[in-house]
Amino acid sequence: MMAEYLAALAAVLVAPFIGGVLMGIDRIVSARLQSRQGPPLFQPFYDILKLFAKRRMAANTFQMISVSVYLASMVLSLALLFMGQDLLVLLFILALGNIMLILGGFSVKSPYSQLGSQREVIVLLAYEPLLVCMVVGTYIMTGSFSAASIFGLERPLALSMPAFVITQALVMAMKLHKSPFDVSASHHAHQELVRGIYTEFSGPQMAVIELAHLYELVLLLGFIALFWHTNLGIGIALALACYGAVIVLDNISARMTTRWMFGFTWSFGLALAAANLAALYATGPLPR
Amino acid sequence: MGLLEPLLKISPLTLAAVLVFSPALFGVVVFAVRTKWSRKGVVTVAGWVLTLAAITVFAIAFVSRTALSATLPAQAAPWSMIVAGGDLALLAAILVIAVRFRSAMVLVVALVQLAVVLYAELTGGHAADAAPAVFIDWLSVVMVMIVSVIGSIIVVYGLPYMKEHERHLGIDEAGSHRPGFFLTMLVFLGAMNGLVIFDDLRFVFFFWEVTTLCSFLLIRHDATELANTNALRALWMNTLGGVGFAAAIALFGAHAHTYSVQALLHSPMGAAASLPILAALACLMFAAFTKSAQMPFHSWLLGAMVAPTPVSALLHSSTMVKAGVYLLMRFAPAFHGTQLSNVLAIAGGFTFVATAFLAIGQTNAKKILAYSTISNLGLIIACTGLNRPLALAAAVMLLIFHAISKGLLFMACGVVEHGIHSRDIEDMQGLVNRMPLTTLIMVIGILSMLLPPFGVLIAKLAAIEASVHLPLAMGMLVIGSTLTVAFWTKWTGRLLTSEPGAVHPKIEHLHVMYFVPLVLLTVGAVAFSLAVFPLLTELVEPAVTQYYALVPGAAGGVDLSSDVLAVPWMLVFGFMATAVVVPVLVARTRPDEEVGAYMCGEQIETPNGSGFITAAEQSCALSIRGHYFERYVGEETHGLWMTVVAALLMAAMLGAVALR
Numbered sequence: 034m035m036a037e038y039l040a041a042l043a044a045v046l047v048a049p050f051i052g053g054v055l056m057g058i059d060r061i062v063s064a065r066l067q068s069r070q071g072p073p074l075f076q077p078f079y080d081i082l083k084l085f086a087k088r089r090m091a092a093n094t095f096q097m098i099s100v101s102v103y104l105a106s107m108v109l110s111l112a113l114l115f116m117g118q119d120l121l122v123l124l125f126i127l128a129l130g131n132i133m134l135i136l137g138g139f140s141v142k143s144p145y146s147q148l149g150s151q152r153e154v155i156v157l158l159a160y161e162p163l164l165v166c167m168v169v170g171t172y173i174m175t176g177s178f179s180a181a182s183i184f185g186l187e188r189p190l191a192l193s194m195p196a197f198v199i200t201q202a203l204v205m206a207m208k209l210h211k212s213p214f215d216v217s218a219s220h221h222a223h224q225e226l227v228r229g230i231y232t233e234f235s236g237p238q239m240a241v242i243e244l245a246h247l248y249e250l251v252l253l254l255g256f257i258a259l260f261w262h263t264n265l266g267i268g269i270a271l272a273l274a275c276y277g278a279v280i281v282l283d284n285i286s287a288r289m290t291t292r293w294m295f296g297f298t299w300s301f302g303l304a305l306a307a308a309n310l311a312a313l314y315a316t317g318p319l320p321r
Numbered sequence: 322m323g324l325l326e327p328l329l330k331i332s333p334l335t336l337a338a339v340l341v342f343s344p345a346l347f348g349v350v351v352f353a354v355r356t357k358w359s360r361k362g363v364v365t366v367a368g369w370v371l372t373l374a375a376i377t378v379f380a381i382a383f384v385s386r387t388a389l390s391a392t393l394p395a396q397a398a399p400w401s402m403i404v405a406g407g408d409l410a411l412l413a414a415i416l417v418i419a420v421r422f423r424s425a426m427v428l429v430v431a432l433v434q435l436a437v438v439l440y441a442e443l444t445g446g447h448a449a450d451a452a453p454a455v456f457i458d459w460l461s462v463v464m465v466m467i468v469s470v471i472g473s474i475i476v477v478y479g480l481p482y483m484k485e486h487e488r489h490l491g492i493d494e495a496g497s498h499r500p501g502f503f504l505t506m507l508v509f510l511g512a513m514n515g516l517v518i519f520d521d522l523r524f525v526f527f528f529w530e531v532t533t534l535c536s537f538l539l540i541r542h543d544a545t546e547l548a549n550t551n552a553l554r555a556l557w558m559n560t561l562g563g564v565g566f567a568a569a570i571a572l573f574g575a576h577a578h579t580y581s582v583q584a585l586l587h588s589p590m591g592a593a594a595s596l597p598i599l600a601a602l603a604c605l606m607f608a609a610f611t612k613s614a615q616m617p618f619h620s621w622l623l624g625a626m627v628a629p630t631p632v633s634a635l636l637h638s639s640t641m642v643k644a645g646v647y648l649l650m651r652f653a654p655a656f657h658g659t660q661l662s663n664v665l666a667i668a669g670g671f672t673f674v675a676t677a678f679l680a681i682g683q684t685n686a687k688k689i690l691a692y693s694t695i696s697n698l699g700l701i702i703a704c705t706g707l708n709r710p711l712a713l714a715a716a717v718m719l720l721i722f723h724a725i726s727k728g729l730l731f732m733a734c735g736v737v738e739h740g741i742h743s744r745d746i747e748d749m750q751g752l753v754n755r756m757p758l759t760t761l762i763m764v765i766g767i768l769s770m771l772l773p774p775f776g777v778l779i780a781k782l783a784a785i786e787a788s789v790h791l792p793l794a795m796g797m798l799v800i801g802s803t804l805t806v807a808f809w810t811k812w813t814g815r816l817l818t819s820e821p822g823a824v825h826p827k828i829e830h831l832h833v834m835y836f837v838p839l840v841l842l843t844v845g846a847v848a849f850s851l852a853v854f855p856l857l858t859e860l861v862e863p864a865v866t867q868y869y870a871l872v873p874g875a876a877g878g879v880d881l882s883s884d885v886l887a888v889p890w891m892l893v894f895g896f897m898a899t900a901v902v903v904p905v906l907v908a909r910t911r912p913d914e915e916v917g918a919y920m921c922g923e924q925i926e927t928p929n930g931s932g933f934i935t936a937a938e939q940s941c942a943l944s945i946r947g948h949y950f951e952r953y954v955g956e957e958t959h960g961l962w963m964t965v966v967a968a969l970l971m972a973a974m975l976g977a978v979a980l981r
Contacts, residue, residue, distance in 0.1 A: 088914075090914055091914060091915060092917070092918065094905065095753075095817055097904035098901055098904050100904075101900045101901070101904040102901060105900030106897075109897075118888055119782075119888050121885060122773065122782060122884075122888045125782065126773050126893065128806065129773055132806065136810065139813070140814075141819070142818055142819065145919065150814060151947065154806075154807050154811060155807075157803075161806070165799045165802075169795060172786075173789070177884055178885065179887075307796075310792065311792075
């Protein structure tokens with residue numbers, strides 16, 4: 034029990050640094066792909082520090098609550114993952130954070146953040162079933178929803194649940210607002226949506242959101258690393274490969290519409306998930 | 322413990338009499354003595370009496386740790402005659418209504434029911450002459466608490482609401498319809514209690530039909546054309562369900578030779594049951610689907626929203642629709658391990674998904690709540706069909722948490738409706754500035770329906786965990802849970818949308834009889850979620866254990882251990898509470914820090930709040946609306962095929978009887 038809490042604490046303390054470096058790499062790689070030099074590797078940290086130092090401005094107090102719960106849910110999700118806790122609960126705590134951020138976007142009467150929030154609801158609808166199906170897949174394999182139980186398996190999950198590696202990469206692209214799924218908020222403010230759901234967050238609030246994003250990134254990569262639990266080195270390599278693929282996808286595709294994204298994930302994504310789940314039900318060791 | 326000993330001496334029959342008949346007596350007083358103060362006083366006292374009786378029942382069950390049962394003295398009265406007479410009187414009333422309102426549908430269905438009831442009386446009357454009994458196990462205790470406590474809170478809330486309601490309609494005290502209204506509401510509560518504590522199916526059926534009649538009277542309370550139409554629809558659908566119930570009674574009488582639910586549950590059931598018994602169970606399922614407004618019978622509950630809000634709150638949270646799911650949960654051991662049970666899970670799951678989907682396209686707050694109710698009842702039914710200890714535990718928890726949250730939401734909606742004269746959630750935009758207190762209560766109510774660490778979500782996760790063995794049902798639960806998030810989030814978003822720089826919100830004044838019920842249920846929603854584990858071990862587990870004692874091979878206690886319930890929920894609660902409280906305490910915005918929305922440098926101030934300059938260099942006030950995706954999720958587009966699928970699933974239940 035104690036060891037689990039310590040692992041969770043360590044993860045919570047270390048995760049932002051790993052997340053920040055990975056995001057720094059993302060920015061350099063993306064810049065090079067666009068024939069730019071790109072920022073320093075540690076730019077994400079500089080950004081967050083600078084934002085924390087800015088004067089506090091907000092449209093209402095609820096925005097503060099929304100970003101605070103958003104960060105809390107990301108931190109708690111990561112902690113639960115490292116404690117080997119129930120993945121299904123983890124997903125809904127993750128969703129709690131997203132819903133609070135959406136409500137924060139809704140709380141300002143701004144067309145940009147309102148539109149971003151409306152679309153983020155659809156984004157949430159698009160990826161949530163994929164995540165839950167993934168967790169159900171692990172249940173069929175292990176007979177439990179707990180993350181810890183995965184370590185009792187002999188074979189890596191990636192071999193029995195290959196489709197879910199792909200869906201997890203898709204979910205990562207959607208949750209990180211990468212093209213072609215950056216419908217609710219784009220990384221760049223030079224288009225009709227401005228910064229979408231983030232438009233009305235500034236200064237310290239934005240810093241909290243960025244910090245939460247670092248946790249989110251590590252959490253998403255952690256999910257994928259679990260797919261090769263027998264050798265976490267391979268697992269981490271798999272996760273980083275997915276991250277690389279998402280970065281490349283981001284740079285070679287344009288933003289698509291919300292409708293397209295929803296249709297794509299609920300047809301292609303869910304079909305992949307359902308096919309893999311069907312195979313698991315047919316062959317997997319589901320305890321009776 | 323010692324303090325509670327005297328409680329054990331109270332006869333279950335006395336308690337049953339108080340729970341079932343005292344509301345009706347108080348109702349008669351309210352009806353007879355027509356003054357404002359007597360009404361207020363008597364209704365409040367009735368609420369207290371019911372609440373105290375329910376708490377007594379709970380305390381006795383808690384101390385004695387067994388089901389309370391007692392048999393009515395057999396010679397005291399010709400019980401069979403009384404209950405048969407009651408059934409026929411109710412049918413006569415329904416026939417009178419059919420003629421009075423010229424409803425062919427009600428007439429036909431009521432005549433069919435009359436035929437079935439007479440058939441049941443003539444063929445099965447000799448089956449069991451044993452005196453009817455009162456049987457109160459943990460499931461009944463849970464139901465009695467929900468009906469009596471939440472029901473009383475709603476009736477008390479109805480006092481100021483109906484006063485305001487009649488003032489809007491221009492009805493003065495002399496012509497007031499309130500005496501009849503509160504009589505019906507109280508009789509309704511008594512009938513619900515009767516339904517859950519009597520063991521004899523014929524008695525259960527009588528109270529079942531009383532709720533049908535009461536709901537008709539309450540839905541048509543305003544006597545508008547729409548109210549009449551919708552009330553008649555509710556009446557024929559529920560009377561049709563009554564046909565199923567009466568058929569089940571006839572089948573049980575003829576083939577099981579008993580009407581006692583407990584005797585039925587202790588006879589060979591499940592896969593060992595004979596075909597007619599399984600058919601009887603399918604008939605009960607049909608009855609439960611009508612009462613719980615499951616697809617394809619969901620339209621009556623949607624139509625019921627024409628009734629005054631206390632009626633909606635009562636129908637949706639603690640009475641009526643809960644009767645259907647209660648009946649299924651009561652009989653769950655009887656269809657354990659059958660195909661019928663699996664089809665039930667799929668049918669419930671389908672309603673759960675379909676209505677959550679349709680709710681996304683709605684802007685009418687009461688309609689969203691109605692769809693959400695139907696959806697959650699579908700989930701409870703799916704749990705019953707899954708028929709595993711964890712699923713039943715989830716069902717009992719949903720029963721409790723849904724009753725609290727939905728009662729709260731309807732009552733809050735009623736307050737808002739009287740405040741802004743609209744039930745459209747678009748009109749509720751920025752309600753946080755106009756009615757901050759009610760908005761806070763409403764937001765807590767909404768969040769308690771969908772977010773961790775509130776009880777509804779914990780129960781939902783337990784349901785998903787229990788559904789893994791039935792992939793189709795699991796898929797439905799997963800997708801339905803996701804869709805649920807969409808409509809609640811959009812609604813909350815509307816409530817919280819505030820105009821930056823607007824006047825600072827002033828807390829509104831609420832009538833004390835609005836304030837107290839709302840606060841009671843808000844505190845209840847939070848406290849019960851905090852106390853989810855004591856609730857589980859003290860209330861839900863005993864209920865499920867009693868249930869599972871009836872299933873062969875599972876008598877040695879039940880194992881409710883689940884990963885969902887093993888999560889350190891108190892840690893989650895503490896963490897999230899801190900995340901909410903800290904910014905409120907240390908980071909509350911000062912007025913000088915509040916800024917307007919960003920509008921690409923084109924914003925201006927207009928008389929109607931902030932605005933912007935259009936491309937044509939004209940000033941334009943800013944207006945924001947939510948997306949409802951009517952083209953994709955509209956009732957017109959999907960209502961028909963969904964109803965057809967649901968009807969096919971009902972037919973599949975009959976097919977499943979043949980398959981065992």
